[in-house]
Amino acid sequence: MDINLVKAFSDNYIWIIEEGTEAVVVDPGEAEQVMDYLAEKQLQLNSILLTHNHDDHIGGVQQISAKYPDASIYGPKETEDIADHIVVDGDSFSLLGQNFQVLKTGGHTEGHISFLMDNVLFCGDALFSAGCGRVFTKDYQAQYDALQKFKQLDDEVQVYAAHEYTQTNLRFAHSMQPSNTAISEALNQVNEMRAKGKPTLPTTIGKEKKINLFLQAEKMEDFKELRDARDKF
Template structure:
């Protein structure tokens, strides 16, 4: 299995999961780059995975269906206008000979979910490198609970988040903890990657436990204060 990023908008990643000549797409906010890649690589699209209902994650689905009609689309209830397989926490399904497990990771939206395929996590906007998604629902408890689920995953799990926010998140973290050498070192490496136009993802759960202040928050109150500070950064 290989996983390839397709850049979309200013900072989105649409992930293409490939196994042989078959592919699954995660959160296609737009269609052109996806269709172009599938055609170029001569890949057969088997399914689309949706994490939540924001347009920059679902906006390309209808156009993709024109070229690839009848494919399976998995997503939470809030994507029911597009998804033909509504999934909830605890559900699992097989694609590309891999078992995908569904985790509820709400807070960013009411129904946000993530997909875990053994050591690979597709977490949409619930978790970023050195950060997490805005809590648009104002349900900070739900987002905090989601982070605790991520904290329980194995350190080796690869994290495929949906946005290239690492640089800004680390700058925020450095402002909060200026003496944190680990964060400073990772920021230097991140700056180098971005200067070269390279993605900072995937990251790993183990790495995030060291640099992600949101995962390190010891209480709901601490998390809420940190998230609100990040919103203003």
């Protein structure tokens, strides 16, 4: 089992789960790069996983589906116009010999979900390294609840978020806690990685517990205060 990335737009990561000659694609906001990758690697598309309905996560689905009509599409109810398998919190299904568990992780959108594959988490825009998604729904309780779900996962769980926001998130975290050595060290490391054009993902739940202020918020009100400050950063 391999997991590789395809870059899209300015900072999106489309994740490709590979097993043998088959692949599962997560949140394909653009199509051409995905289809080029599959062709280059001689992979057959098995399925598409969607975390939510924002265009930078679903914009490539129709074009990809036209080329791979047998590929199943799994997503939350808010993607029902394009998904043929609507999944909800607590559902599980198997792809490529792996079990996928569905977690409701709303807040960024009302129906946002994440997929947990053994010790691998595909969390869309619900969780980023050192951050989380904007709460477009204004339902801060839902986003806070999603973060509590993530905190309950094993520290070893690898986090495959959908955007390369780590550097900006850590700059914000450092501005809030300049004496926090874990955050300072992580920022220095990320600055070096980004200078070399390297992705900062995946991260891990264990690492995020140390550097992600949103995960550390003890109350919803604390989380909202942080989120408001990040939105203005």
